[in-house]
Amino acid sequence: MAELLIKKQWTRAEQLQALEAGGKKKGRAAGGWMADIAAQKKVITLCQGCTHKFNPKRVGYRKEKEFPVCQAKCDGCSTWDPFCSWYIYEELYTTVRSTAEERRALAASRAKRIAHGFL
Amino acid sequence: MQYAGCLCGAAPVIKRYKASATGMVAGAIVCAQANGSSGQMIVTAATATANQLGSLLDTGVGPNAPITYSTTQGADEAVYGVIVNPDQMLRVLMVTGATGTALTADTIVTATASGLTTIGGTSVASPDMDQGIVWYLSGANVGRSRTIGSTSSVTATVIVPFAANAIGDTFVYAGLNIGLQGMTLTTSVQNVRSDIAIATGVNATTIDLELNGISDSYVTATLGDCVWCQTT
Numbered sequence: 393m394a395e396l397l398i399k400k401q402w403t404r405a406e407q408l409q410a411l412e413a414g415g416k417k418k419g420r421a422a423g424g425w426m427a428d429i430a431a432q433k434k435v436i437t438l439c440q441g442c443t444h445k446f447n448p449k450r451v452g453y454r455k456e457k458e459f460p461v462c463q464a465k466c467d468g469c470s471t472w473d474p475f476c477s478w479y480i481y482e483e484l485y486t487t488v489r490s491t492a493e494e495r496r497a498l499a500a501s502r503a504k505r506i507a508h509g510f511l
Numbered sequence: 512m513q514y515a516g517c518l519c520g521a522a523p524v525i526k527r528y529k530a531s532a533t534g535m536v537a538g539a540i541v542c543a544q545a546n547g548s549s550g551q552m553i554v555t556a557a558t559a560t561a562n563q564l565g566s567l568l569d570t571g572v573g574p575n576a577p578i579t580y581s582t583t584q585g586a587d588e589a590v591y592g593v594i595v596n597p598d599q600m601l602r603v604l605m606v607t608g609a610t611g612t613a614l615t616a617d618t619i620v621t622a623t624a625s626g627l628t629t630i631g632g633t634s635v636a637s638p639d640m641d642q643g644i645v646w647y648l649s650g651a652n653v654g655r656s657r658t659i660g661s662t663s664s665v666t667a668t669v670i671v672p673f674a675a676n677a678i679g680d681t682f683v684y685a686g687l688n689i690g691l692q693g694m695t696l697t698t699s700v701q702n703v704r705s706d707i708a709i710a711t712g713v714n715a716t717t718i719d720l721e722l723n724g725i726s727d728s729y730v731t732a733t734l735g736d737c738v739w740c741q742t743t
Contacts, residue, residue, distance in 0.1 A: 435568040435592035437525055459516065464525040478525060481569065487537045487701070488568050490513045490602060502723050506654040510681075511647070511724050 422468045433481040442468030443477040453479040512538040518598040528552045530580040530589040537570045539700045557696040560713045562738040568592040597737040605705045605728045611697040614725040619680040626673035636662040638708035643686040646722045650680030692716040
């Protein structure tokens with residue numbers, strides 16, 4: 393599939409914004425930047441236009457599904473978006489999030505243990 | 512600590528902030544930096560906190576080298592993802608002790624037919640568990656909980672009676688309860704200590720309790736001193 397490569401024209405405002413903490417720096421390819429963030433196991437936020445380009449499983453990430461959107465700056469295109477998808481490093485997931493399945497299993501386990509007389 | 516949604520049901524707002532110090536751990540509450548600090552945030556202390564920014568989502572640890580706070584020229588800047596919603600709810604495991612071991616179960620040593628007292632082997636008056644919560648792990652009251660109305664030595668008295676208890680029944684108590692502000696964290700600042708007197712420690716307010724066994728009971732809390740509401 394042919395791909396058009398168009399050199400991005402950075403404005404002064406965009407250059408300054410790119411220097412903001414955690415942002416993609418001027419001239420940096422989005423793919424390489426994403427790989428860097430993933431290597432650091434940081435949370436990744438991607439807007440609707442960028443999220444389909446990211447394969448979370450390949451880099452050990454898990455998409456947050458219980459809260460499917462967040463408001464954040466897209467790590468792909470550096471744009472603030474109120475409908476970003478967010479991805480958490482798999483090993484850190486249970487530290488910072490719990491899923492409905494886990495809580496459901498805990499509730500079922502509780503009921504079962506009570507039935508057996510010891511919580 | 513696990514992000515468990517916002518009171519208003521809104522989507523989480525995620526920002527990236529610069530660390531002012533080392534010790535950033537995923538799930539911890541982070542606070543605005545003190546005047547004159549280098550970065551933008553510090554991790555909460557275990558026993559007190561002010562000007563909370565939100566909860567940390569990552570550790571910033573790379574596969575080869577940790578991305579940590581550094582003042583060395585040329586070092587990577589330590590930047591972390593933070594959920595900043597002021598009304599966020601955090602689900603936290605209840606533990607005992609500074610290092611975070613399982614809750615300590617106590618055993619009924621004197622049975623009471625009225626169900627108004629739980630008389631165990633350890634003191635509930637020091638640290639004082641008055642207004643905290645007590646729940647049974649075994650016996651006729653297994654799974655049931657009550658607010659502690661008063662304490663004296665090893666006796667916790669409740670106002671709404673349990674069923675009659677028996678010698679050997681096991682129970683657990685915690686210095687936490689709905690609407691109480693203050694919880695002491697472990698040294699890792701990731702879990703809540705249940706063995707500390709009520710309303711002590713970090714400014715976080717209990718909104719929910721999941722009273723299960725000694726290793727899988729949780730408290731859900733909101734931030735009580737959020738910098739987005741008022742700087743203190």
